[in-house]
Amino acid sequence: MRLGMHISIAGGVDLAIERGVALKCDAIQIFNKNNNQWKAFELKDEVIARYKQNLSQCDIHPVVSHASYLINLATSDQALWEKSRDSFAEELERCDRLGAPYLVVHPGSHMGAGEDVGIARVAEALNQIYARHKFKCITCIEHTAGQGNHIGYKFEHLAAIRKQMGDKKKFGVCLDTCHLVAAGYDFSTPAKYAAMMKAFDKLVGLKTLKVVHFNDSKTPLGSRVDRHEHIGQGTVGKNGFRAFLTDPRLADIPGLLETPTDGTGRDEKRNLAALRKLAR
Numbered sequence: 618m619r620l621g622m623h624i625s626i627a628g629g630v631d632l633a634i635e636r637g638v639a640l641k642c643d644a645i646q647i648f649n650k651n652n653n654q655w656k657a658f659e660l661k662d663e664v665i666a667r668y669k670q671n672l673s674q675c676d677i678h679p680v681v682s683h684a685s686y687l688i689n690l691a692t693s694d695q696a697l698w699e700k701s702r703d704s705f706a707e708e709l710e711r712c713d714r715l716g717a718p719y720l721v722v723h724p725g726s727h728m729g730a731g732e733d734v735g736i737a738r739v740a741e742a743l744n745q746i747y748a749r750h751k752f753k754c755i756t757c758i759e760h761t762a763g764q765g766n767h768i769g770y771k772f773e774h775l776a777a778i779r780k781q782m783g784d785k786k787k788f789g790v791c792l793d794t795c796h797l798v799a800a801g802y803d804f805s806t807p808a809k810y811a812a813m814m815k816a817f818d819k820l821v822g823l824k825t826l827k828v829v830h831f832n833d834s835k836t837p838l839g840s841r842v843d844r845h846e847h848i849g850q851g852t853v854g855k856n857g858f859r860a861f862l863t864d865p866r867l868a869d870i871p872g873l874l875e876t877p878t879d880g881t882g883r884d885e886k887r888n889l890a891a892l893r894k895l896a897r
Contacts, residue, residue: 618829618867618868618871618872619643619869619870619871620642620643620644620831620872620874620889620896621637621642621643621645621646621677622640622646622873622874622876622885622889623645623646623683623873624642624647625647626649629667630647630649631664631668631670631671633680634671634672635671637677638675639882640882640886640889641886643871644677644679644871644873645677646681646683646873647681647717648682649711649712649717650711651685652686652687653685653686654685654687655685655700657704657708660715665714669715669716679717679718679719679871680715680717681717681719681720681757681828682715682720682754683721683722684705684720684722685708686723687701688701688704688705688722688723688725689701689725689726690725690742690743691724691725691727691736691738691739692726692728692735692738693727693728693729693734693735694728698742701725701742705720705722705742705746706750706752708720709746709750709752709754709756710750710752712752712754713752713753713754719755719757719827721759721828722757722758723769724739724758724759724768724769724778725739725768726767729766732774735768736768736781740777740782741781743778744782747787748783752787755786755788755789756789757790758775758790758791759791759796760790760791760792760797761796761800762799762800762840762842770800775790775820775821776820779821779825789826789828790826791827792817792830793829793875794832794833794853794858795833795844795845795846795851796843797813798834798836798838798853799834799836799839799840799841799842799843799844800839803838806856826867826870827870828870828873829872829873830874830875831848831872831873831892832846832853832875832876833845833847833850833876834851835851835852836852846877847876847877847884847887848874848876848891848892858892858895859896862896872892874888874892876888
């Protein structure tokens, strides 16, 4: 797999490439705007030019973008849904300007309206967006831990969103090792990993898997609580990570860390080294 991590865009998206190179990443993930604000900063042409220049001078690919945490495409609140839809469309447009092939998004919370309603709302939002705009960027629905009223913690949810999408070529999936464990998926042995991936392939399709997030879990199997931990210090287990890392079907997929950090780079380097050791 092409291993890397989520990288800060502080000071400009172009600097994220330099930081990724310094951390010896094969691939990186970024926010293309402030992840906790609706309003997006202007993505200036000269910054994009520097970003693409930096990218052309290294071997980092792909650059995956992650959507704002404020976006809730599953909500039953019409005003929030429209705001989320429009904000997500803006992020897709920014991804196309940057040349980012994938935009990862948490499907969101149905806010008590029921999982079927939440699934339908996500699909409706994506259908409207892609019908109105000719975006190249693929939406990757992130499998979730299933906290509260959040959808996406079952493979069946992902399959239902895909089924209701008009342009299925714009549908992708991001699997997160922490979220899988929290949601109750056991892949702690080669046999259990094979069974889980067989179920995913049957329900959703292995070809839809575009991104993997590598995070250990502070919480146990089936907790439905999303708490990321350093690689090897949680409940995922070395065999769980090794199963993903050595699966030849995932050889070209970006595997990206979202583990805790103290801001010095030490945590990132240690976690990336742990993944590469398990991959060997």
